[in-house]
Amino acid sequence: MKQHHYQALALVATFNLMSCATSKVQTKDSQAAITPQQAVATLKEGNKRFASGNSTHRDLIAQAKKTSSGQHPIAAVLGCIDSRASNELIFDQGIGDIFSARVAGNVLNDDVLGSLEYATAKAGAKAVVVVGHTRCGAVGGACSNVKLGHVTGLFTKIKPAVRKVSANPKVAHTGPAFEDLVAAENVKEVIAAIRAQSPVLAKLEKEGKIVITGGIYHLDSGLVEFFGQN
Numbered sequence: 730m731k732q733h734h735y736q737a738l739a740l741v742a743t744f745n746l747m748s749c750a751t752s753k754v755q756t757k758d759s760q761a762a763i764t765p766q767q768a769v770a771t772l773k774e775g776n777k778r779f780a781s782g783n784s785t786h787r788d789l790i791a792q793a794k795k796t797s798s799g800q801h802p803i804a805a806v807l808g809c810i811d812s813r814a815s816n817e818l819i820f821d822q823g824i825g826d827i828f829s830a831r832v833a834g835n836v837l838n839d840d841v842l843g844s845l846e847y848a849t850a851k852a853g854a855k856a857v858v859v860v861g862h863t864r865c866g867a868v869g870g871a872c873s874n875v876k877l878g879h880v881t882g883l884f885t886k887i888k889p890a891v892r893k894v895s896a897n898p899k900v901a902h903t904g905p906a907f908e909d910l911v912a913a914e915n916v917k918e919v920i921a922a923i924r925a926q927s928p929v930l931a932k933l934e935k936e937g938k939i940v941i942t943g944g945i946y947h948l949d950s951g952l953v954e955f956f957g958q959n
């Protein structure tokens with residue numbers, strides 16, 4: 730009799746394991762409860778899961794239904810359009826978890842800035858995270874002075890980072906390693922520009938209501954290397 734009971738329990742356990750896709754989503758309460766530092770830590774933990782092949786198994790359509798009447802994302806991520814650098818995937822986040830702004834070279838413009846201000850000041854996100862990546866085509870194009878239609882103006886925004894890294898006599902001034910240094914410098918410049926160009930975001934950060942941080946996503950390892958303490 731007892732053995733049957735255990736067998737039944739084992740069956741239930743197996744069934745639960747098979748159907749354990751999470752449908753949990755961020756709520757008004759969970760967003761309110763999380764600190765800016767915890768929001769960044771959540772992304773870091775998600776990236777570790779992604780890089781180790783342990784991304785969360787999600788019931789995305791259940792999450793879509795749960796968030797259809799409202800969203801309470803914990804962070805706004807500005808990343809590149811690169812097909813290999815999806816913000817949601819590399820941070821292992823689901824539906825309704827993060828705002829995602831993507832533009833080639835993760836550059837800043839007024840509309841992106843407006844999006845980040847909306848995400849935080851209006852929609853409650855606790856962190857702004859700028860993520861560049863290795864082997865970035867936009868950064869490579871800016872380094873080699875590619876000119877084409879609207880691309881020219883976009884790449885101009887990456888030029889300050891190219892000039893800054895080029896001024897360093899200790900590094901090679903061409904090649905993939907140089908371009909990755911420019912990608913990292915570009916993230917730092919974008920973070921500085923966010924603070925300089927958006928009094929709204931600068932104030933939120935000063936008041937401790939948000940964290941503004943960033944890093945570089947390594948295509949080969951799947952890891953995001955964050956800059957600084959945050």
Ligand SMILES: [Zn+2]
Binds near residue numbers: 867
């Ligand atoms: Zn890119």
